[in-house]
Amino acid sequence: MATVHKINEDLVKERQKCTFNVQELTYLLDGGEEVTKERREFENILRNVKELQDEVPEVYLSHKERYENAVRKTCILQNVRNDFEKKREVLSPRNIFRAGYAVIKDVSPFFLHNGMFVPTIIGQGTPEQQAEWLPKAKAMAIIGTYAQTELGHGTFIRGLETTATYDAKTEEFILNSPKVTSYKWWPGGLGTTVNHCITVAQLYINGKKYGIHPFIVQIRDLETHKPLPGIKVGEIGPKMGFATANNGFLGFQNFRIPRKNMLMKNAQVLKDGTFVKGMNEKLTYGTMVMVRVNIVSDSAFHTAMAATIAVRYAAVRHQSQLKAKEPEVQIIDYLTQQHKLFIAIATSHAFSNTYTWLYQAYLKVVEDLGKQKQDHLPELHALSCCLKATSSRDAGVIVEQCRLACGGHGYMASSNLPIIYGYTTAAITYEGEHTVLLLQTARYLMKAWMSALEGKVLAPSVAYLVDWLKSDKQRWQNTPEVIVKGFQHVAAGKIKDAFDAIQKHVKAGKDYEDAWNLASVQLIKASEAHSRAILCDGYLRETVRTSSSVSPSLAKVLNHLVQLYIVYWTLETAGDLLVYSNIGKDDIAVLKEKYEELLALIRPNAVGLVDAFDISDEILQSTLGSYDGRVYERLMEEAMKSPLNKEPVNQSFHKYLKPFIKKAKL
């Protein structure tokens, strides 16, 4: 029988102080009681699967062993999931995504299968293609990835070099990787796991180039798993994180695939080689839009994980005295510590709320596209770009801040903060590099500004530009609503400045493209300010909306969090607000006090708030963040698992140290 340990006394006291119903908040964050129940039930089943328990912590395994262990466990996870779904409903993607962390400590080698391979078949395939590939992909009879990036190009996908040349005689495409730079590089699972992939390649028909398109390609034999003739595939080697993601490379040499393997929901190639244009060529980029939306949700979860670890640890950890002769204090009572941590909690809520409305906006665009309507696509593209960029970047900063807040122990692998940092920061680069995505949003903002100047009606997310042009700056008040307006004024001001900078360069004789490059630092600042305005506005609106449907005690706490988020960012960007809004120095002084008040109000609920994320110990995988707070015992237990502690004297002593020391004595 498993030993039941006492809960750390500080944590017991913290939980007694909590002023709201933790369970109520968990249901709210999950999207309903039923979702929480389903999640807990599934996590509970996984907890009891003996084969999923690691005898040796993964960190001590070799690169190869780690990968093999991850594949083994992912297969078990998939089987458990299938059994679960046979008896009950299909698990929600969020729940399966979370459970994955309990099984694979790092990133699953199947990550891209569910994350991009299946969604691309859904988003880019015709009904016939979906009927052919989806059942096999969903049942995992075929396993796939998304192979777009090449050694030479990740950002500029129009520059991809893999070619798919149509041969009308055989009704096939011939895939080739003409140069080393045209090798696919990065796709998760490609190294040694998948047998299929979506390959994005330049289409050629009768010597004419038709741009990039997605193709389904089988790359390994389904029986032997050997690469098919004409395929060169392998793993790219160790990275900063993503240790078990099995990222790979792939090259083609005259590799033939049938015509029906080009995903043809948008553009088509007919049997005779006629190219039929799609409604909008950018719809080929659709999977990326979907993943960018999901990254906002991932960022919420990664921030919640780091916050849970660091807040619980800060409640358990005592260090230094505030006053002489008094006991050492819980480090969570240092205001500087609250400053580091409470924004982590609020940020996770801000991203969850943002994801809720952004995902609805995404679904609406998908529905519209089904009716051949694409009016809202540019706005969705602009929003998904800047919110992916800002949420992943903020999450990276927050996770690192949480690590620092745990002092030396945060640096331990067993805190799990290094792994969380690895996968959080990867998202800053993948699915569209940070700066590049901010610049995509900036393109949209420049057009929006021009439309505003011309008096046109703007899309809701940029409608504030019209208000800004129409009215004088509003009289400043230190209320969340007016502060949000202030963020919009900053964004509008920076958008205008960037626009004027481009115009100035153009007037001085520069080409528009050069002028764009010369103004691009201002452009990314404008995009960042726009993101912050959107995040604060959306978070405030969602909080007001949900507050009416939850208990007054919870509504109060949610209100503290959203205010904290808004005031935190006011103080962080005070310089900008002083330039672009009517805020005064005195207002900032008042807000500094307000911020300290909010920290004090949140303090009694800090542990309750991270408990409400309801991240099980199996998912957290952290010596510092477990629910029972046995921090020191767990650190010691984990240290004892080091292979170096398995023998009293390591052989290197006899081999190297002893002769070395002897020599030194002579």
Ligand SMILES: CCCCCCCCCCCCCCCCCCC/C=C/C(=O)SCCNC(=O)CCNC(=O)[C@H](O)C(C)(C)COP(=O)(O)OP(=O)(O)OC[C@H]1O[C@@H](n2cnc3c(N)ncnc32)[C@H](O)[C@@H]1OP(=O)(O)O
């Ligand atoms: C507590 C909470 C719990 C939460 C639990 C969470 C649960 C969630 C579950 C889901 C989990 C899912 C996990 C997902 C897994 C993902 C794994 C990811 C691994 C990584 C994968 C990858 O990285 S794949 C490769 C990605 N690559 C990129 O992103 C490339 C980036 N580059 C581009 O996108 C483009 O090249 C470009 C946009 C930068 C430029 O393209 P292009 O040169 O063609 O265009 P232009 O710049 O000239 O612009 C022309 C015109 O087109 C418009 N446009 C561009 N893109 C789009 C688009 N996508 N849609 C619509 N329109 C587009 C652009 O705006 C221009 O318009 P103009 O009007 O001319 O200005």
Ligand SMILES: Cc1cc2nc3c(=O)[nH]c(=O)nc-3n(C[C@H](O)[C@H](O)[C@H](O)COP(=O)(O)OP(=O)(O)OC[C@H]3O[C@@H](n4cnc5c(N)ncnc54)[C@H](O)[C@@H]3O)c2cc1C
């Ligand atoms: C962990 C991980 C997993 C990944 N998984 C996959 C996968 O499964 N499938 C897949 O296809 N790809 C994958 N990728 C690749 C990823 O999508 C690319 O790395 C990403 O899109 C960035 O492209 P890049 O590497 O070419 O960077 P580059 O574009 O070369 O960026 C280098 C620098 O140049 C700057 N830059 C580039 N273009 C511009 C511009 N127009 N204006 C201003 N600055 C610019 C960038 O800001 C950056 O600072 C993965 C990457 C990582 C790190």
